[in-house]
Amino acid sequence: MDFEPIYLSLKLALITTAILLVIGIPVAYWLSGKSTMAKIILEALITMPLVLPPSVLGFYLLLAFSPNNGFGKWLHEHLNLQLVFSFEGLVFASIIYSLPFMISPVKSAFSHLPETLAQASYTMGKTRWQTFIYVLLPNIKASIYTAAVLTFAHTLGEFGVVLMIGGNIPGVTKVASIAIYDAVETMDYHAANQYALILFAITFAIVLAVFIFNKKAVKNPFE
Numbered sequence: 001m002d003f004e005p006i007y008l009s010l011k012l013a014l015i016t017t018a019i020l021l022v023i024g025i026p027v028a029y030w031l032s033g034k035s036t037m038a039k040i041i042l043e044a045l046i047t048m049p050l051v052l053p054p055s056v057l058g059f060y061l062l063l064a065f066s067p068n069n070g071f072g073k074w075l076h077e078h079l080n081l082q083l084v085f086s087f088e089g090l091v092f093a094s095i096i097y098s099l100p101f102m103i104s105p106v107k108s109a110f111s112h113l114p115e116t117l118a119q120a121s122y123t124m125g126k127t128r129w130q131t132f133i134y135v136l137l138p139n140i141k142a143s144i145y146t147a148a149v150l151t152f153a154h155t156l157g158e159f160g161v162v163l164m165i166g167g168n169i170p171g172v173t174k175v176a177s178i179a180i181y182d183a184v185e186t187m188d189y190h191a192a193n194q195y196a197l198i199l200f201a202i203t204f205a206i207v208l209a210v211f212i213f214n215k216k217a218v219k220n221p222f223e
Contacts, residue, residue, distance in 0.1 A: 005179035024102035032110035054160025109143035
């Protein structure tokens, strides 16, 4: 059995989750504030991957990342970076595709925090940044863990988008979900079952760990 697709899937999921933690939490915090038309439009765009068929999203990302068009052409000419049929392209696509899985739970958690929590922190002389880091984030840690797990698990099982953007290049873009598809196509059900069981076991173990953590964590009335 070739473990390279499993390694690539785990690598892709880990990188995507790490980047989305950095990007998603501040965006979710901003979206949880006073509603504006700009926020409504942005949130609608962020939610689109949840309702769009992966092939549709993958197709438009393929056009955007193509070195013959717009964004992809600029990256190729100025940074010598080609996103189509590359691992870097999978990362970019996965960030976009998994964005709602990171932002939605965190935004919801921020929205349910009482305003008096931040106000009390400001009264004690804390800055906005200190309040965000030391007061607000600790009160939504369970939601952050949940969002991270959802993002990781979702990225781990991606198929349509990664196939459109990355194709099927062994050692580069052939992740586990593509390997399963290939195995089924060649009627190698034994190999397909091995890959599927490994993905199932990894995902189940991670989700179970989070449930156990949340169960044992001290309950906070603001979460």
